[in-house]
Amino acid sequence: xxxxxxxxxxxxxxxxxxxxxxxxxxxxxxxxxxxxxxxxxxxxxxxxxxxxxxxxxxxxxxxxxxxxxxxxxxxxxxxxxxxxxxxxxxxxxxxxxxxxxxxxxxxxxxxxxxxxxxxxxxxxxxxxxxxxxxxxxxxxxxxxxxxxxxxxxxxxxxxxxxxxxxxxxxxxxxxxxxxxxxxxxxxxxxxxxxxxxxxxxxxxxxxxxxxxxxxxxxxxxxxxxxxxxxxxxxxxxxxxxxxxxxxxxxxxxxxxxxxxxxxxxxxxxxxxxxxxxxxxxxxxxxxxxxxxxxxxxxxxxxxxxxxxxx
Amino acid sequence: xxxxxxxxxxxxxxxxxxxxxxxxxxxxxxxxxxxxxxxxxxxxxxxxxxxxxxxxxxxxxxxxxxxxxxxxxxxxxxxxxxxxxxxxxxxxx
Amino acid sequence: xxxxxxxxxxxxxxxxxxxxxxxxxxxxxxxxxxxxxxxxxxxxxxxxxxxxxxxxxxxxxxxxxxxxxxxxxxxxxxxxxxxxxxxxxxxxxxxxxxxxxxxxxxxxxxxxxxxxxxxxxxxxxxxxxxxxxxxxxxxxxxxxxxxxxxxxxxxxxxxxxxxxxxxxxxxxxxxxxxxxxxxxxxxxxxxxxxxxxxxxxxxxxxxxxxxxxxxxxxxxxxxxxxxxxxxxxxxxxxxxxxxxxxxxxxxxxxxxxxxxxxxxxxxxxxxxxxxxxxxxxxxxxxxxxxxxxxxxxxxxxxxxxxxxxxxxxxxxxxxxxxxxxxxxxxxxxxxxxxxxxxxxxxxxxxxxxxxxxxxxxxxxxxxxxxxxxxxx
Amino acid sequence: xxxxxxxxxxxxxxxxxxxxxxxxxxxxxxxxxxxxxxxxxxxxxxxxxxxxxxxxxxxxxxxxxxxxxxxxxxxxxxxxxxxxxxxxxxxxxxxxxxxxxxxxxxxxxxxxxxxxxxxxxxxxxxxxxxxxxxxxxxxxxxxxxxxxxxxxxxxxxxxxxxxxxxxxxxxxxxxxxxx
Numbered sequence: 001x002x003x004x005x006x007x008x009x010x011x012x013x014x015x016x017x018x019x020x021x022x023x024x025x026x027x028x029x030x031x032x033x034x035x036x037x038x039x040x041x042x043x044x045x046x047x048x049x050x051x052x053x054x055x056x057x058x059x060x061x062x063x064x065x066x067x068x069x070x071x072x073x074x075x076x077x078x079x080x081x082x083x084x085x086x087x088x089x090x091x092x093x094x095x096x097x098x099x100x101x102x103x104x105x106x107x108x109x110x111x112x113x114x115x116x117x118x119x120x121x122x123x124x125x126x127x128x129x130x131x132x133x134x135x136x137x138x139x140x141x142x143x144x145x146x147x148x149x150x151x152x153x154x155x156x157x158x159x160x161x162x163x164x165x166x167x168x169x170x171x172x173x174x175x176x177x178x179x180x181x182x183x184x185x186x187x188x189x190x191x192x193x194x195x196x197x198x199x200x201x202x203x204x205x206x207x208x209x210x211x212x213x214x215x216x217x218x219x220x221x222x223x224x225x226x227x228x229x230x231x232x233x234x235x236x237x238x239x240x241x242x243x244x245x246x247x248x249x250x251x252x253x254x255x256x257x258x259x260x261x262x263x264x265x266x267x268x269x270x271x272x273x274x275x276x277x278x279x280x281x282x283x284x285x286x287x288x289x290x291x292x293x294x295x296x297x298x299x300x301x302x303x304x305x306x307x308x309x310x
Numbered sequence: 311x312x313x314x315x316x317x318x319x320x321x322x323x324x325x326x327x328x329x330x331x332x333x334x335x336x337x338x339x340x341x342x343x344x345x346x347x348x349x350x351x352x353x354x355x356x357x358x359x360x361x362x363x364x365x366x367x368x369x370x371x372x373x374x375x376x377x378x379x380x381x382x383x384x385x386x387x388x389x390x391x392x393x394x395x396x397x398x399x400x401x402x403x
Numbered sequence: 404x405x406x407x408x409x410x411x412x413x414x415x416x417x418x419x420x421x422x423x424x425x426x427x428x429x430x431x432x433x434x435x436x437x438x439x440x441x442x443x444x445x446x447x448x449x450x451x452x453x454x455x456x457x458x459x460x461x462x463x464x465x466x467x468x469x470x471x472x473x474x475x476x477x478x479x480x481x482x483x484x485x486x487x488x489x490x491x492x493x494x495x496x497x498x499x500x501x502x503x504x505x506x507x508x509x510x511x512x513x514x515x516x517x518x519x520x521x522x523x524x525x526x527x528x529x530x531x532x533x534x535x536x537x538x539x540x541x542x543x544x545x546x547x548x549x550x551x552x553x554x555x556x557x558x559x560x561x562x563x564x565x566x567x568x569x570x571x572x573x574x575x576x577x578x579x580x581x582x583x584x585x586x587x588x589x590x591x592x593x594x595x596x597x598x599x600x601x602x603x604x605x606x607x608x609x610x611x612x613x614x615x616x617x618x619x620x621x622x623x624x625x626x627x628x629x630x631x632x633x634x635x636x637x638x639x640x641x642x643x644x645x646x647x648x649x650x651x652x653x654x655x656x657x658x659x660x661x662x663x664x665x666x667x668x669x670x671x672x673x674x675x676x677x678x679x680x681x682x683x684x685x686x687x688x689x690x691x692x693x694x695x696x697x698x699x700x701x702x703x704x705x706x707x708x709x710x711x712x713x714x715x716x717x718x719x720x721x722x723x724x725x726x727x728x729x730x731x732x733x734x735x736x737x738x739x740x741x742x743x744x745x746x747x748x749x750x751x752x753x754x755x756x757x758x759x760x761x762x763x764x765x766x767x768x769x770x771x772x773x774x775x776x777x778x779x
Numbered sequence: 780x781x782x783x784x785x786x787x788x789x790x791x792x793x794x795x796x797x798x799x800x801x802x803x804x805x806x807x808x809x810x811x812x813x814x815x816x817x818x819x820x821x822x823x824x825x826x827x828x829x830x831x832x833x834x835x836x837x838x839x840x841x842x843x844x845x846x847x848x849x850x851x852x853x854x855x856x857x858x859x860x861x862x863x864x865x866x867x868x869x870x871x872x873x874x875x876x877x878x879x880x881x882x883x884x885x886x887x888x889x890x891x892x893x894x895x896x897x898x899x900x901x902x903x904x905x906x907x908x909x910x911x912x913x914x915x916x917x918x919x920x921x922x923x924x925x926x927x928x929x930x931x932x933x934x935x936x937x938x939x940x941x942x943x944x945x946x947x948x949x950x951x952x953x954x955x956x957x958x
Contacts, residue, residue: 001332001371001373002370002371003333003334003335003368003369003370003371004332004333004334004335005334005335005336005337006334006335006336006396007336008336009336009339009393009394009396010387010396011393012393015393016630016632016643019643020339020392020393021338021339021341021364021392022392024391025341026341026342026343026366027341027343027344027345027391028343028391029391030391031390031391031392031393032345032388032389032390032391034391035387035388035390035391035393036388039388048630049626049627049628049630050626052625052626054474064632064634065632065634065643065644068630069630070625070626070629070630070631070632071631071632071633072474072477072632072633072634073632073633073634073635073636073644074470074473074497074500074635075470075496075497075499075500075635077466078466078467078469078470078496078497078500080467081434081462081463081466081467081468081470081471081474082470082471082473082474083474084460084462084467084471084474085432085434085460085470085471085472085473085474085475085478085482086474086475086477086478086625087474088432088458088460088471088475089432089458089474089475089478089479089480089482090478090479090625090626092626093478093625093626110463110464110467111463111466111467111470114462114463114467180389181349181389183385183388183389184388187388220344221343221344221345222344222345222348222349225345225348225349269458269459269460270458272453273452273453273456273457273458277453278453278454412807412808413808414800414803414804414807414808414816580817580843583817583818584815584816584817584843585800585803585804585815585816585817586807586814586815586816586840586843587807587808587813587814689843692840692841692842692843693841693842695841695842696841696842699841764842764844766846767842767846
């Protein structure tokens with residue numbers, strides 16, 4: 001038997017096939033993660049016509065250009081506030097931000113923690129490839145200690161962010177971390193993230209053979225995936241602060257946080273516009289706000305790994 | 311991946327037959343990264359000698375019964391960053 | 404009574420009048436970050452937008468504010484932000500995205516004296532060139548400059564109309580003095596207010612950046628299956644990145660031409676006693692009010708002076724100034740000579756410059772001195 | 780009436796901003812005059828000094844700030860030093876009797892009035908209404924704004940729960956007999 005030649009792929013209806021092949025290097029994990037995202041969308045029956053993808057700048061930032069849905073490729077670091085504005089204006093649409101670690105956590109770091117704090121009802125897929133790929137492999141806020149990049153040629157002396165931990169404590173409703181090897185679990189996780197009302201965040205560790213792997217003994221994309229296979233420990237609902245990633249040591253992947261659903265930022269913004277809300281007294285309005293506030297003590301229990309049950 | 315081989319063992323023990331798959335490839339989307347080959351749990355794929363339009367070596371199938379047969383697990387389809395390879399369940403003739 | 408247009412006479416500050424103008428224009432989304440002397444715009448919007456079904460968000464910074472209003476505009480809402488110098492600098496990044504993606508929004512910049520933090524509570528007019536050239540690349544800016552709360556109201560409506568018509572961010576270039584002074588503002592009934600709305604793309608087969616005859620492409624709605632792609636990269640008519648000189652020439656050429664083609668229509672100025680004037684003072688914003696007094700004082704002293712007030716600063720009324728170039732010119736502004744450059748370019752000679760570094764408006768006497776110097 | 784300038788100076792907390800705003804609003808909206816209200820700033824804005832300006836005209840006001848006030852209302856000694864030199868020759872000077880000390884009324888003053896607004900306010904129960912007492916007094920002594928308009932503006936601009944107190948303050952200031 002031989003491989004059967006095909007012209008179309010099962011995910012083609014979600015893709016701007018006229019733009020394929022995409023710009024990503026051979027073996028880059030972004031395409032894999034994008035595939036997982038589209039399968040998750042398909043699985044939960046999310047209508048692509050009612051779905052928006054917003055990206056920032058960088059390799060992952062190009063994702064918005066390949067999906068057959070309304071998509072925005074914005075400025076460096078600003079995908080989140082663009083998406084927050086869009087979602088607030090159009091809460092009827094599903095809004096996903098699909099971008100990279102540098103875009104979301106270096107130049108855009110302030111925006112993502114605020115979007116999580118507000119519990120904006122958007123899904124953020126953050127591909128963490130430990131470097132700036134598009135500009136040639138420079139130091140990122142996620143580059144592991146000792147990591148060699150073009151701007152840390154002697155080894156990285158900085159400590160990287162623990163993205164999942166950071167976003168969990170900032171106030172997100174759903175937080176998970178997977179790798180580009182854990183495709184099935186990633187897909188399941190993305191299904192949950194997309195369905196979750198509130199700020200949902202999925203970090204995906206991924207390989208950048210060209211810009212990062214090449215300088216860090218993982219020249220072949222397979223090398224990075226083998227690394228993930230060796231060191232990733234699947235654990236659900238651990239304390240997100242235990243999610244620190246150190247070179248050549250086991251690191252946690254899994255679902256860090258799945259908080260009970262609460263009114264989202266947009267729910268509250270739109271409530272303000274209702275006549276019945278505006279015409280109540282200030283005391284009654286305060287009461288409504290308190291009633292619909294985030295259950296921070298529950299969130300804090302979940303975050304501390306003690307579970308969310310009463 | 312570990313999950314797949316466990317499933318396989320379980321199925322074997324229970325006497326059920328594994329599903330069989332057919333592998334499809336959009337050859338010119340392939341960038342020859344080798345992820346499908348490296349991570350196919352049944353090792354049914356190898357690098358081919360031929361070049362596609364972009365000069366990459368796409369994978370080819372080496373089905374050698376009874377070990378190296380496609381079980382329609384879909385991992386190659388999922389790991390492929392290029393939307394190039396996919397599998398379909400093989401219907402029994 | 405409908406809350407969206409507060410018909411009647413009000414005694415408002417320029418900042419508050421601009422907010423009311425926005426609401427009258429149909430603005431239903433505001434994202435901003437507090438900064439003196441523009442905070443009153445945000446405060447008014449925070450109070451008023453929910454009353455009219457609008458959304459107000461105080462963002463984490465000005466970068467985010469600008470990004471959020473672009474997102475909201477693509478979401479189909481008329482959107483605005485308000486800021487002052489330091490925030491305006493931060494907004495330049497996504498102002499550029501707004502130009503590139505042809506997104507209608509309004510940016511209110513209540514100018515204070517800079518550079519940097521400068522004089523937070525005090526007057527400046529030093530953002531004129533930043534309003535023209537603040538973001539990188541080649542483009543045509545539209546910036547309006549009101550001199551009174553009434554004009555803050557009227558011109559905010561006009562700014563929205565221009566933004567929607569030309570699909571581009573429009574700047575309302577106020578200044579601290581105009582923003583903070585109170586005066587009567589007459590809000591006319593709804594039917595007397597001209598409102599322009601963006602053209603909406605209806606044909607799903609048409610490329611999203613394919614322009615009409617006016618060089619402006621109709622704006623596609625989102626969430627309706629158009630499958631649009633919008634990028635800050637140079638893009639072709641489909642909206643797809645097209646990184647080459649040919650597309651750059653064609654697309655950026657059009658983005659410039661759509662404004663250039665109608666520049667004469669956009670240009671707006673007021674001539675006060677200009678007809679027989681021997682010397683003309685060019686001024687805008689609060690400085691125009693000092694200049695008007697100076698012109699009257701000059702006339703009392705027997706000097707035939709006039710005022711040429713820039714109501715729209717960008718595009719610049721070079722054509723009209725060139726026609727007047729047989730007169731003597733004085734330029735007064737609270738900066739080191741920004742409109743001056745454009746005036747001298749138009750009249751092809753030097754003008755007497757009466758500048759101030761900021762902190763307070765010109766005393767009429769200061770401009771009068773300039774007038775006297777010009778006729779010497 | 781040609782251009783007429785009113786300036787009120789005092790220190791922060793006396794409500795000189797509200798006093799100016801009330802008068803300007805009354806003039807603009809109810810007396811249908813052209814009026815501009817500004818908060819004066821400059822070096823005197825430091826050290827807690829505070830001042831508001833109202834410029835009135837039959838036609839649209841051009842330069843909106845007082846240059847040489849026709850009427851100067853002074854509620855602190857510091858404001859007196861700052862603003863008095865700007866008073867127009869023959870202009871009207873109104874002072875807070877207990878807070879501004881002067882040996883004799885300077886020569887350039889054409890018309891002079893004084894009122895112990897803060898003390899009266901304290902007698903009414905809250906020194907915070909000293910500014911509204913001053914508004915009533917300005918209304919009566921200068922005649923630049925009609926009583927109905929000024930009172931209407933006061934009542935519109937103060938919180939509902941202190942409306943009665945402010946109305947009383949305005950009336951008290953309006954009917955104050957200098958002596």
